[in-house]
Amino acid sequence: MRYPDGGGLTGYPDGLRGGRRAAFAPEARELVLEVELPGQVVVPAVTQYRYKASAPPTVVPQPRKEAECKAMYRDLVARLALRAIAEAFAVSPPPLVDVVAFNGHVHAKDRATGKAIRPCLISLRASRGTFEDLVLDEPELDPVQSLHFLNAIVSQHPYDLEPVRPVVGALGSAPRGPGVSADWLACGLGAAHGCEGEGGDHGCEYGPGGVVPARSASRGAPCQQASTS
Numbered sequence: 001m002r003y004p005d006g007g008g009l010t011g012y013p014d015g016l017r018g019g020r021r022a023a024f025a026p027e028a029r030e031l032v033l034e035v036e037l038p039g040q041v042v043v044p045a046v047t048q049y050r051y052k053a054s055a056p057p058t059v060v061p062q063p064r065k066e067a068e069c070k071a072m073y074r075d076l077v078a079r080l081a082l083r084a085i086a087e088a089f090a091v092s093p094p095p096l097v098d099v100v101a102f103n104g105h106v107h108a109k110d111r112a113t114g115k116a117i118r119p120c121l122i123s124l125r126a127s128r129g130t131f132e133d134l135v136l137d138e139p140e141l142d143p144v145q146s147l148h149f150l151n152a153i154v155s156q157h158p159y160d161l162e163p164v165r166p167v168v169g170a171l172g173s174a175p176r177g178p179g180v181s182a183d184w185l186a187c188g189l190g191a192a193h194g195c196e197g198e199g200g201d202h203g204c205e206y207g208p209g210g211v212v213p214a215r216s217a218s219r220g221a222p223c224q225q226a227s228t229s
Contacts, residue, residue, distance in 0.1 A: 014044050016080065022088075029098040030125075032168050035084050037077050037121060040159055043069045070159040077104060077158055078143035081122045086136060089128055101125040101168040108161050115156045119163035124152035 003105050011017075018036030025032070046061045055176055083103050090098045104122035109115065124147065153164045 016076075020084075024097075026096075029096060030101060031088055031092060031097045031099070032101045032103075033084055033088060034103045034105065035080070037080060037104045039108055040069070040073055042076065043072045045069070070157075073151070073159045075143060077121055078154070079149050080104070081124075081152070082134070082136065082143055082146055085126055085131060089131060094128060097128070099125060099127050103166045103168060106161065110143055117161070119155075119161050120151060120157040120166045121158045121161070122147065122164040123164055123165065123168070124150050125167050126150045 016038050018038060020036065021034040023032040024030070043064070045064055047064045048062045050060045051063055052058045076177050081102055084104075085102055089097065101122055102122065102124050105118050105120050108117055110117045130150065134149070135141060136182070144154070153167060155162045155164050171224050
């Protein structure tokens with residue numbers, strides 16, 4: 001796994017950085033990331049503007065084709081998922097984190113009801129060894145194909161907000177209290193705030209499959225959870 005900037009973490013363009021949560025299951029050496037993906041509005045609806053020599057002169061926008069908008073959005077969310085996982089592995093020591101689980105959600109409105117929804121569009125669990133097979137700075141790398149290589153569950157129609165079932169249950173609400181003393185857990189997300197204790201304290205626990213919601217977990221080792229926005 002190589003990085004174009006030599007491995008350093010850089011900022012995100014405006015509109016592409018959403019809220020994030022992280023939880024850590026020590027015995028499984030698994031870090032769970034829950035990331036808010038941008039909505040479809042980040043894809044420019046206009047490809048170019050054409051000057052029309054009329055009376056009076058006007059500038060006419062040329063709309064982007066819907067198929068192109070969908071393809072660009074699918075590519076974008078795939079790239080954001082790969083970047084988040086790459087950053088997590090880059091800043092976490094291998095003896096502590098061997099697996100990263102990722103859930104990518106988007107805040108939107110149901111077009112049928114008008115109600116707020118938060119569908120999961122991408123979900124996967126990747127080991128460090130498998131992820132390191134990716135050459136992320138290769139110009140011909142197809143991020144969508146990379147997700148298939150990682151056996152990710154990806155929405156067939158992310159632009160239409162078609163949800164998928166997450167491989168890891170949703171994390172609980174962001175806990176209150178002192179910050180978790182684990183800089184590596186931030187994964188490039190900024191200052192982390194959370195708590196450490198039994199999963200029931202903040203809505204998630206460590207069970208046989210890693211970090212899962214408290215209501216369905218088997219009692220086990222405590223986990224750490226952090227949240228940023």
